[in-house]
Amino acid sequence: MNRVDQASRRKVLAALAGLGVLSGLGPAAWAAGGEGKFAVGFIYLGAANDLGYNQAHAAGAHAVAALSDVEIHELYSVPEGKETSAAIKILAGQKNCRIIFATSYGYFNPYVLEAARQYPDVVFLHAGAVYRQGIYPENVGTYFAYTDEAQFISGLVAGLMSASGRMGFIAAKPIPQVLRNINAFMLGARRANPQAEMVLQFTGDWSNPQKEMTAFKVLADKKVDVISCHIDSPMKLAALCEAQGIHFCGYHFDQSSMAPKFLLTGAEFDWTHLYPDYVKRIRSRKDWPRAVRAGFAGGLLRNTPYGPLVPVAVRTEADRVREMIKSGKMFVFSGPVKDNTGKLQITAGQKFASTAQELEKMYWLAEGIIGNLPR
Template identity: 75%
Template sequence: MQNVNQAHRRKVLTAFARLGVLGALGPLAWAGAGKDKFAVGFIYHGAPNDLGYNQAHAMGARAVAALNNVEIHELSHIPETKEVLAAITLLIEQKHCRIIFATSYGYFNSFVLEAARQYPDVVFLHAGAVYRQGAYPGNVATYFAYTEEAQYVSGLVAGLMSAGGRMGFIAAKPIPQVLRNVNAFMLGARKANPQAVMTLLFTGEWSNTQKETAAFNELLDKQIDVITCHIDSPAKLAALCEAKGVYFCGYHFDQSTIAPRFLLTGAEFDWSHLYPDYVQRIMSKKDWPRSVRTGFAGGLMHSSPYGPLVPSLVRAEADRQREMLKSGKMTIFTGPLKDNTGKLRIAQGQKFASTALELEKMYWLAEGIIGDLPR
């Protein structure tokens, strides 16, 4: 049976190569090959030095590479298509990876699940998907951070710093994971300024600098003075804000090198502890969690350092709110909350903590947001 499976896997790899899929996989980065080392693979949607989403994961990979007797193998620029299967096959068949970190949202269903069933001896760890007990193979786990907590703090800072109370949010796709951040940023801004409004624009892609620049220019025409985003690489937006003197709140990674003056703060991932922990547990044949979700309290994310234009009183209030979120003394999505059409979404007395499954189904925009969701 094992020989049959191996033959099938070789056939799949050969078929992908014949179709030219493997040639389109983007740059390969193979680290420290060694016969006796435990191999771990990482798949990125974009560049691992994008000062954004992919670099945050790549920093986690660096922490894994620092472990004894471990080598890492990375594939970048892998779109959310069948090329994911080609990348996984390459990492397992040619580089003998025993763990695959699949880091883009669209990799999971159905590509990671299909690969997990095909390779039951390999562990697949996916960033973003919501784990369903009993529905997925036993060699699959999912993880993510409650980034809306840091986005709420960023929104608070933005609301306190904005002179006109007009903000802009550039988002990739209208999925619950993104909308939680959009709404949390708005709620934070309205905590600071109840009259604040925010224009929301979607690009439809995780990374498209042309569309992102067009969205920036559209927001600039509306006299917006604070911009934030949920896209893979905020570097271009950070540079545009710095050049035009517009406040910017970063995402995924620290963009202060790009916007040293006008960056206010940001929401950053930190995978440097979770990734090595997963690898060490799996290498040692210890039990490992099938689902990891946490916010400030779990250390998977933090706020970017405040920029030089943020005064001490604003910093102090943001720090206070962050500590309340971290300690569980405050819940962002607390009723009554209406959406931007006036419909009551969270009733008086209701509280949805970051762990609430209701938030994983979010498809509405908070009051004060100017924009619509695709229907």
């Protein structure tokens, strides 16, 4: 994919400066376009090479760039705030993007919703929001992956590999999507070891390296021997685990380059099929789904290839359980499940498929998790 030349980049930076938000926006880049090409925009909260959340979306964007007569425009490091509106104006107003993928949770309300009304001929696709039919504009769609399915497998591997049964988890914000991942990891670990425990640390930010390093030190002091996370860029965390000989389960993207020995597996997004499909449907004026949610069966996620320390027996068991989840023979959230206060959250015999709306309202921590939720 070709990048903009310096003259074009200066024009974009000047436009952002005119909006008074230049300091909050990262560098702009896009495929070299031609007359008559269909323009698609992408907005990222961080860098597109973060080995994490943003790079997973960028991989989907580059799959779109491979389509015939399509150009992509990307804006990096766009904060969740007024900078979001500024970025949308650049993409919709100046770059004539007909589709804009807004990839961070906080972009949606009010920024994407306001922009959808301002630009009714542009389709806005948001990662993470729960679609509300009849409430949101017709040119808005939402999508996400049930990464808790892959986190359950990561937790299972972690539980089988942990010598102490004591693990750690670093999370950004206590919203249902994050809590699903935390709890799924714990439930997977307890499937392997019913006595497993997990120390939980919240940072309060999607990306805050200083807070993440502080949380890592807390976990290392607690003598955990496996760490996982739900933060935007786990690359530094993976490198720390590698340096200190702590097993690591990645998230969002493949971090094995940072932890070639101690990475066990991970839970990854895969947008490389969904994004081009959206573009092809919308460009050809075919009907397109306003709400997309899927797990293993829908091809929107995968587990990172096992690291070298994971033995064949563990791989075989994890693969077997993954196929059960994929085929619908097993559900991650199946009762009985107690929270870490002893309260029964899922009764015996009760099973929640990944699509269950009850899971979108989750605000509890599974038994075995050492930590508290903000009240």
